[in-house]
Amino acid sequence: MLKLKDVTVRYETAEAVRGVSIEVPEGSVISVIGANGAGKSTILKAISGLVPLYSGEIEFSGQKINRMAVNQIVDLGVVQVPEGRRLFPYMSVMANIKLGAYLRRDKRGMMADMEEVFRLFPRLKERSNQKAGSLSGGEQQMLAIGRGLMARPKLLMMDEPSLGLAPVVIDLLADTIRTINQSGITVLLVEQNASLVTRVSQKCYVIEVGRVVLEGNVQELMADDSVRRAFLG
Amino acid sequence: MDISTLLQSILNGFSSAGIYILVALGLTLVLSIMNIVQLAHGEIYMIGAYGVYYITTSLGLNFFLALVISTLLMGGLGIVLERLCFRPLRGQFDRAAIASIGLILILQNVVLSIAGGDPRSYMSPFTGVLKILGVAISWDRLSIVLFGFGLVAALFLFIRMTKTGQAMLAISQDRDGAALQGINIDRISMAAMFLGCALAAIAGALVGAIFSVSPTMGGFALMKGIAVIILGGLGSIPGAVVGGLIIGLIDGIMPILTTTHIAGLIGFGAIIIILLFRPQGISGHE
Structure with missing residues (x-):
C-alpha cells in the first residue's frame, strides 16, 4: 500500500x-x-x-x-497522528475532533465516525466541552488518535x-x-x-x-x- | 466637568475603540495565521479611505456602496499581497517585517503621487445628533461604535461557526497540526489577508468620514493597532477586543481630565504597567 x-x-x-x-x-x-x-x-x-x-x-x-x-x-x-500530539490546546475536545474531519463533506458519515470515536474513547465524550490542553497525557493521546480517525x-x-x-x-x-x-x-x-x-x-x-x-x-x-x-x- | 461631557467622551472612547479593534483584528489575524507582522496594515486602512473618497466624489456613488466596493478591493489587494509578497516570507518574521516596511513606502508614495498630500474629506452619511437624556450624541460617532462592534460580533460568529474560521484558529494554535488535518495553509492565509485588509479598509473609511483622509493617516492606525494587540495578547482575538476597549476608552476619557498630550502619555503608560504584571498581554497564552 x-x-x-x-x-x-x-x-x-x-x-x-x-x-x-x-x-x-x-x-x-x-x-x-x-x-x-x-x-x-x-x-x-x-x-x-x-x-x-x-x-x-x-x-x-x-x-x-x-x-x-x-x-x-x-x-x-494517509493520516498522521504526530509526535507530541499537536492538538489545538485552546479549542474544545469536540472542535479538535471535528477538525480531524476537515476535508470530509459527508455529514452523516462524520456523525457515525464521531460516535465510533466516542465508543472507542468514552473519556473524550465526557470531556467533549473541555479545552484539549486541559486533558491528561493519556486523554490527549486518545484525542489525537480520535482526531486522526475522523479523517477516515x-x-x-x-x-x-x-x-x-x-x-x-x-x-x-x-x-x-x-x-x-x-x-x-x-x-x-x-x-x-x-x-x-x-x-x-x-x-x-x-x-x-x-x-x-x-x-x-x-x-x-x-x-x-x-x-x-x-x-x- | 458635567455629566454630559463625560458621557460624550465615553462615547468618543467607544468609537475610538471600534476603530482600534477593527485595525487590531486584521493585524492579529495575519500575525497568528501567517506568523508575520504586516506593518503596511495602516496603508491598507488609508487606501480603503481614499477608495471611498474617490468612489463617492468621482463616481458619485453613495457612501455605503463605496464602502462595500472599497472594502472588497482592499480585501483583493490583501490576497495579491499575500500571494506575491508574504507567502514566500511566511514564518520569516524579520524579512516579512522589512518587506512590509517597503510596502509602506511604496503604497504611501503611490497615493501621494495620485492624490497629492492635501487632506481630502467626504461627507459622512450619518448626520445630526441623537439626544438621550439631554446628552447630544453625534450619529457619525455612534455609527462607528455600531459598525465596529457589529463587525466584531460577525467575526466571532465566523470563527466559531464556519469551517474556515475553525481552520484559522487551528493554524494559530498549531500550524503543522493543522496541516496534518488537511487544512490548506495557503488558502487560509489568503482568507486571513482578505479579512484583515477588508476590516482595515472599513476602519479607514469610517474614520475618513468623520475627519479627513491623507496619505500618512495609516501611521496612527498602525501604532494604535500594535499597542492594542500587544496589550490584548499577541494573536488573541478576544484580547484585541479588550485591548481596543481599554486603549480607546483611555483615549476618549483622558483628554477631558488633562491635555491631549498628557492623555497620550497616560495611555501608553497604562499599557506598560499592565504588561509589567502580565507580559503575555490580557488574554495571551503562555
Missing part, C-alpha cells in the same frame, strides 16, 4: 534520513523502531509532505505522493503514541491499535517502546542514524539479543 523507495531527507546541516526503503502492505501493522534522533519522525514527516525529499520516491496505492501538498496527501487517506484514514501513521504514558495506558493503547487495525485501517507505527511494538505489529524496521539497519519479523528481531541491547534497552 505504501512504499518508500530509497528515501533521503536533508535538513540544512545534516542528512536526517539516508536511503530508507520501507514497505507497508495493506491491512498490516508495521513498526519503525529506533532511538531518539534516529530519523523516525522525519520519515513520517516526509510521507505526510511536511518535509521535502532530497531523493527517492514515496508511493501510496500505486500513486507517487512525494510532490503532493500536505492536504492532498491527507485527502488520499486508509493508512494511519502514529508517531510515538506511547510517549509519556503510564504502562496501564500503554496497554489500552495497544488494544486500541489492534481495534483500529481490525476495522480495516493499515497502521504504520513509529515507536521506542519495544513492548508496544511486539504486541501490535507483525513486521518491524530498525532505524539507526537515518538508516534501516535491520528489518524483519518482530518476534524474531526481539528474540535477537543484540537488537534488544542495541536499540531497545
